[in-house]
Amino acid sequence: MNPVWRMRAWFRALFAKRKLDAEMHEEMRSHIEMRTQENLANGMSPDEARCAALRRFGHVDGIKEICRDQRGVRWLGDLIQDARFGVRMLAKSPSFTAVAVGSLALGIGAGTAIFALVHAVLLRSLPVPNPQELLVLKWSGTKPQLGNFMGSQAADAAGHVTADSVSYPVFHGLREQCAAQADVFAFTELQELRITARARHEPFATAGLMVSDNLFSGLGVHPLLGRLLGPEDEAGGAEPAIVLTYECWQREFDLDPAGLGQSVTLNGNPYTIVGVLPRDFPGVVAGDRTEFYVPMSAQPQLLSSWSLTAPDRWFVKLMARKKPGVSDAQVESALNVAFARETETIMKEAKVLVSSGRNGFSYQRNTYRKPLLLLLGIVGVVILVACANLAGLLLARGAVREHEFAVRAAIGAGRWRLIRQSLTESLLIALFGGALGILVAVWGKAVVARLLAGSLDNFRFDTSLDLAVLGFTLGTALLTALLSGLLAALRAGRSDALAGLKERTALGAPRLRVGKALVVAQVALSVLLLAGAGLYVRTLVNLVRVNPGFATDNLLLFRVSPRTAGYRGSKSAGFYDNAQQSLAAIPGVKSVTLMQNPLLAGSMSGGSFFTLPNHSSESEPNAYKHTVSETFFATMSIPVLLGRELRASDTESSPKVVVVNQAFAHKYFPETNPLGQVLKVKGNDADWQIVGVCQDTKYTGVKDEIPPTVYFSYRQDAIGFACFAVRTALPPQAIVPSVRKAVAAVNPLVPLAGITTQKAMRDQSIAQERMFASLCGALACLAVLLSCIGLYGLMAYNVARRTNEIGIRMALGATRRNVAWPILREAVALGGVGAGIGIPTALALTRFIKSQLYGVAPTDPVTIASAAALLVTVAVIAAWIPARRAARVDPMVALRCE
């Protein structure tokens, strides 16, 4: 049948019910009248005629009911009726509704917020056609001779290396040889570039990608404006072209289409803007800061030391799109053959590692994967607690409403109808909870993202609540409704019209076993959450208390990269000198220093870059390296314990010197005086003499071990970019404008990047721990509160139910203590059983968070025992009010109720 027709019929049936019923009544009445007339005409008496007509017709009301069913909307009508009734019942007990809806809203909201992030970081595909055809290519091999490498690689003891970057000639080989199976494309990251757009804008430091000519066609991205990069940009003599991201276009050109065709300069070289990428394109490397794309032909200008023709420069990363109809195995074997051929002279067991490129290339995905999935698990536990709590509340409500259900059963409601009525109520609660949860999530996802990444600016994933996320919310809400409502619904379905309508006796059937089990489950899950939260909080406290070895307050940090303004090699030292002087002259600045890497920022240099001629050891010496200015130790308040600091007089032409930290001295010169010892830097003939030993400081992060560290002077070890640290008397942010001016006075072409304070950097380095401590703590509190409500509800119901019994016992001489004590004892017992289940669960599960803890064992007995003890205490407090109520029962009143 025509669906429009059906919809119209349903619509009429639902909204014109009264009219339809009236018509039906009229029709049947007219039928019976006609029959009566006929009977009269056949000679019956009026009464007889009418009776016969009615007999002929049948049971009028029954037939009407069957006719109504024919309208095909009975289920919908019932549903609306159930929903209306449900809303009325919920409105009748606002405190129950508030607890139920509120707890679900928080649980589902937190779940939605975290799922939105999981979806953004781990699941969402690139907005291109057939993203499942995209592949990310990495490789592995044994003892590779790579030359210079830029990217990430890991090696095991046997020399088996897994890495991402390849050289441009290798890329070219793979692309040519596997053209039949896949379209292989490449890109490389360009960091710390200075881009100048229009005259009114200051130069800004930015990051971009240099991409092969087939990258955009391989991905299947289409431009929002203009064109993207293609083979024409690689041809000799092509005009240098650049493609901007939507974000960059918006910020620098205010979305003005006239930006197209304009010229920007990158490190002083002109590029013409030929296109803008669509807004929803997150980039090849998800979560990065890429703002523009240039062709590989830009290499001589932007990445001069990484030649496209050199086989010993490994710096391009690979992705590919499978040709239609080609299997993964075919692509892989073709790539393996080609890669082995390209690398046969430089490595053994060469192999290409193919993984899904559905959502692009990302490093951050790995950083965030574990915390996000853990959070999702934690929220799952909280939602379970909320479900158990709601199930308990619904059961108790069901018991109170037994009579009502019995009446409904008596007047003809079927079993299924009763179950449905009961489920509708839990569904309503869950849907209200889910709707509120979406509001919680809108706010919560920003909070979680900020906590996760340290700041929202660092979390560059699109976390909009799209259909997938809302689907998750709806699914969670429905599941919650089912989980929490099922018990009460089945029980409602068992309503016995006869038994339920009989006078309810004081010693009615004990229906508390399920309720008790639910409370025990809540307590056990809460112990688990609380133990986890306790471990995270202790980790955070330990980290906050860590002394990094230098003073972190009133220290302003920013990065500069004189290389981008054309300073090469040792020429940068001149810029650094001038900048330090210019900065030191700012009023309120106590001292200024510069260093290769900011401290506690997760970045480091070093490795096995040196040898110790006077030191015999089997393994290669290994240390972190830090190139700093001579004011470093004074500015950072790092005491030099032995020997001297680096000096301004340690220049390119004077003897090479280094300062090492205590850890270095202990590791390599445990017995001898480290002063005067010599180390050799690989690729450099000079002897580097140790002239001082300084106190240990944390390098990459608060959590990390203090590494053996060697400090070089920037005058003897040129650095192309640096982090300045300015120690101020005032709050450091206040002098940012004068700092900008001071650097611009030295060279206006050097932009400042990453302006922050050391304190913020320190906070950032423990951001994830802070997040886990606060989120897990808040969620655990919620769970404890819910368990408390659950326990209170059970006990209060129990006391109310047994008022008669208590009255009788008190009339027979029981004291208040006699009646109150069993109630408290039961609460302790329930709490104890819950804790008894929760403790081993916690012991078994906390090892999954071992890597996230600091200074506390995952099975820390104090933390776990306190969590359990706290819950038992809370259980007693929750039972206190009902117990007191029991003790105050007046035997006369209780018995008179009978």
Added chain:
Amino acid sequence: MAKTELLQGTLDLLILTVLGRGPMHGFAIAQRIRQLSDDVLTVEEGSLYPALYRMEQKGWIDSEWGQSENNRRAKYYQLTKSGRKQLEAEASGWERMCLAIGLVLKSA
């Protein structure tokens, strides 16, 4: 004369057939079925209505209020296009079935 109960599912066919001759109200349909079957087929008259409502819901018949022959308000039913198709289908199905049952009866 003995009265025969209606076979399950044949009521639809009877109503469709009766309505095939033109619009009619419920009472008239009941009368007509009785007359046409020489009083053999009797229906509890009320049970006509669920069938009528169901068929209307399915779009086989249409209804309209009008005046009856003795000036009473009555709801008139008439076949729709898809109702005619249904009538043909059910009628030929019925004939086939009768034929088949007849064959079985003869050969047994």
